[in-house]
Amino acid sequence: MAILPTAGRRSRRLASSALAIGGSLALLLTGCAQSSEPAPASSESSGGTSTGIALNQELHDLLPAEIRSAGAIQVGVTIGDSPFMDKVGGTYEGIIPELAEAVGTILGVDMAFVDMPFPGLIPAIQSDKIQLAWTSMFNNADREQVIDMVSYAAASMGIIVQKGNPQKVQGIEDLCGLTVGTTKGTVQERALVAQQEECKNDGNPALALNLYATQNEAYTQAQAGILDAVMLTYTPMAHQASQIENGNAFDIIDWTSPAGYLAVGVSNTKVGLADAINGAILQLEASGDYEKILTEYGATPDILPAELMVVNGSTSGVLK
Numbered sequence: 001m002a003i004l005p006t007a008g009r010r011s012r013r014l015a016s017s018a019l020a021i022g023g024s025l026a027l028l029l030t031g032c033a034q035s036s037e038p039a040p041a042s043s044e045s046s047g048g049t050s051t052g053i054a055l056n057q058e059l060h061d062l063l064p065a066e067i068r069s070a071g072a073i074q075v076g077v078t079i080g081d082s083p084f085m086d087k088v089g090g091t092y093e094g095i096i097p098e099l100a101e102a103v104g105t106i107l108g109v110d111m112a113f114v115d116m117p118f119p120g121l122i123p124a125i126q127s128d129k130i131q132l133a134w135t136s137m138f139n140n141a142d143r144e145q146v147i148d149m150v151s152y153a154a155a156s157m158g159i160i161v162q163k164g165n166p167q168k169v170q171g172i173e174d175l176c177g178l179t180v181g182t183t184k185g186t187v188q189e190r191a192l193v194a195q196q197e198e199c200k201n202d203g204n205p206a207l208a209l210n211l212y213a214t215q216n217e218a219y220t221q222a223q224a225g226i227l228d229a230v231m232l233t234y235t236p237m238a239h240q241a242s243q244i245e246n247g248n249a250f251d252i253i254d255w256t257s258p259a260g261y262l263a264v265g266v267s268n269t270k271v272g273l274a275d276a277i278n279g280a281i282l283q284l285e286a287s288g289d290y291e292k293i294l295t296e297y298g299a300t301p302d303i304l305p306a307e308l309m310v311v312n313g314s315t316s317g318v319l320k
Helices: 023-029 057-062 065-070 095-107 118-126 187-201 215-223 234-247 273-287 289-296
Strands: 072-077 086-088 091-093 110-115 148-162 179-183 208-212 229-233 250-266
Touching: 057 095, 057 273, 065 072, 072 095, 072 118, 091 095, 095 110, 095 273, 095 289, 118 250, 148 187, 148 234, 148 273, 179 187, 179 215, 187 208, 187 229, 187 250, 208 215, 215 229, 215 234, 229 234, 229 250, 234 250, 250 273, 273 289
Parallel strands: 072 110, 179 208, 179 229
Antiparallel strands: 086 091, 148 229, 148 250
């Protein structure tokens, strides 16, 4: 699937210098066999084609045979998660499309995006409708029991409230007695369920929790006054708060909580796929293109060091 550039946005090409692959990537590639030459990747995102990212034959050879033959990876994505992922006029925009485009070029395959709500991503991987889920999905040990997870960014939780903060919310402990929204099946849901119990144990009014399939639904409900607050991943939430009604709908409060690590969800039945994705992300980190992409979208706090870019880091203990 070709992802066409958006008119009017400046084109940014990724670095064209030769890539120095670090030790962790070199270890990953040790002992890989060679296979037939792949067809060149053709995916494009709104940032322009990644012509400076070179095909890595060894990483291509890690891909399962059926993916090499098809020349494409089916990637489940959830729209409405700017600056990580959005879709404007049929064009995918954001950090994830640019990273995915570069990864596809390195692996010699197209990254074919499939739009779906967040709760459906893991079931779609398990039923082989998609091979990857690339969203702002958090890495955790429970998910690693059913899919492989390749960490690619850090993340924190944050809270937005109605403009002017009429309920005087300063942190999660102030949400007792309020109606709060988040997306279903997320780390934020678990945090809010735990806070519901805290409210009850402390004798405070109950926290009413509304769950949604997409972040946009939560924002819409908050705009309508149905929600007093929304808790989501900080970087995309801060971006949305600055865009909705030209920044006049919400305030983002001065509170964050480390939420963990974002990861690409990968089918654990496709041997070699997670290692190939991990290797391509490490190659982007080594070239400096990973940092450039996140910095361009204002996600500098989410940049992850190479030593934390791993497969199933929660189970292994690398991600703490």
